[in-house]
Amino acid sequence: MILTVTPNPSLDRTYEVPSLDRGEVVRAAGERVDPGGKGVNVSRAVAAAGRRTVAVLPLGGAPGRLVAELLHAQGIEVAPVPVEGATRSNIALAEPDGTLTKINAPGPELSAAERESLLETVREHARGASWIACCGSLPRGLAPSWYADLVARAHAAGVRIALDTSGPALLAALRERPDVVKPNAEELAEAVGRPLATVGDAFKAAEELRALGAGTVLASLGADGQLLVEASGAWFADARVDSVRSNVGAGDSSLAGLLVAGGTGPRALASAVAHGAAAVQLPGSVMPTPADLDPAAVTVTADVPHDRVLTEPVS
Structure with a gap:
């Protein structure tokens, strides 16, 4: 079982539009409503892969109730933490060329009691989990050190933990040595405080995160691919x-x-890339099933192309 934690979930509406013209009436060609938030999406992808997952998330108001209903409909077990504020609603506008414009709401502010309830709910459901995946931004009311506390509690319970966040929350959590961190190129550059122009730059930055405490670094480099850096290679x-x-x-x-492929080594990297490649070819935030995957389209090498220039360098 893979347990996910999404401190700031959302109800996501995705509209497919022919073009985005500021100040004009834009007629959508398609619309989707999905439960959102990084950890929620991880649970959805794990469930689509046929694996058991439990999603821990604070939920409030009518949007929160709809998020829970949509997750249940996808076969995902939900461990809700009731909160006073309403779950946020986000909007994404997808154009035919792949350009995506997102409008993300801030979400509710969690009280001290709600913060503690969230941690306690994670503790209650961590038994028997093979991984805990903690993902996304922190809502108002949670300090940057909150993820660090969660990593420490997970390790105390003997559970491996993967972290997908950025900024001060990522840097604070590294001192507790998360087993996996998954920054994208922008988040990786922000963490080390310098631009990334090549795959080699990303490799050096990933090594720095490992020196700060990360066990394995999975760096998403957009259209250029993904880089996995760990102790074994x-x-x-x-x-x-x-x-x-x-x-x-x-x-x-x-x-x-x-994570469903074990969380380490080239086989797990191949699985990660196959899932990501399948996802970008689906509408909205639809998660790929095994039938959508094309493992033959994936190339994995231990010969990291350090001199390869990134298609979208990060300044």
């Missing part, structure tokens, strides 16, 4: 993608792919 992987429809949740799908 480093691997680079990319995949053929015929068309990009929406990249919402693609990184979360990659993390799920890594």
Whole structure:
């Protein structure tokens, strides 16, 4: 069982639009409503892969009730933490060329009692979990050290933990030595405080995160592929993608792919890339099933292409 923790979940509405023209009436060609938040998406991807998952998340108001209903409909066990404020609603506008415009609401502020209830709910459901995946931004009311506390509690319970967050929350959590961290290129550059222009730059930054406490670093480099750096070695992987429809949740799908394949080594990296490549070819934040995966399109190598220039360098 993979337990996910989403401190700031959302109700996500994705509209497919022919183009985004500021100040004009834009008619959507398609619409989806999905439960959102990085940890929620990891649970959705794990469930789509046929594995058991439990989603821990604070939920409030009518949007929170709908999030729970949508997750139950997808076969996901929900461990809700009732909160006073309403769960946030986000909007994504997807254009045919793959451009995505997102409007993310801040979400409710959690009280001291709600913060403690969230931690206690994680503790109650951690028994028997093979992984805990803690993902996304922290809502108002949670200090940057909250993830660090959660990592420490997970390790005290003997459970491996994967972390997908950024900024001060990521840096604070590294001191508790999370087993896996999954930054994208922008988050990796922010963590080390310098730009990334090549795969080699990303590799060096990943090594720095390991020196600060991360066990394994899965770095998502967008269209350029993914990099896995851990104590036993480093691997680079990319995949053929015929068309990009929406990249919402693609990184979360990659993390799920890594964890369901064990969370370490080249086989897990191949699974991560296959899941991410499949996700970007699906509408909205639809998570791929095994039938959507194309393992033959994935290339994994231990010969990391350090000199390869990133398609979208991070300044």
